[in-house]
Amino acid sequence: MLNTLVVFVGAGLGGALRHGVNLAAARLGGSFPAGTMIINIAGSLAMGLLTGWFAVRGGMPQAWRLFLTTGILGGFTTFSTFSLEAFLLMERGAFAAAALYVLGSVAAGIAGVGASLAVIRQFG
Numbered sequence: 001m002l003n004t005l006v007v008f009v010g011a012g013l014g015g016a017l018r019h020g021v022n023l024a025a026a027r028l029g030g031s032f033p034a035g036t037m038i039i040n041i042a043g044s045l046a047m048g049l050l051t052g053w054f055a056v057r058g059g060m061p062q063a064w065r066l067f068l069t070t071g072i073l074g075g076f077t078t079f080s081t082f083s084l085e086a087f088l089l090m091e092r093g094a095f096a097a098a099a100l101y102v103l104g105s106v107a108a109g110i111a112g113v114g115a116s117l118a119v120i121r122q123f124g
Helices: 002-026 034-057 062-076 079-091 095-123
Strands: none
Touching: 002 034, 002 062, 034 062, 034 079, 062 079, 079 095
């Protein structure tokens, strides 16, 4: 129960942080999704730093690891988890699986958004 609560609180903080970055990036103007790009890159960097630190230092309680990674970073951007998983596949030498994971996730994600928008526009 405690782990679920710390993930919940962390996700709220991460989501609020994401909203703040998006608001700041929107002030720059333009149609390029700079806020999302900044969030994805920053989240991926943070995920690498945190998981590397947890591996090297050890001893971090599970609740704190969940709060920081699944909670805050999960609320900030799920792209950080996607990036970590793709990297770990490549690090293990599973290059075909990594390529399938990256290309499949991106292609299926875009197709899913496109298909659902088409349905809503047609019948919504």
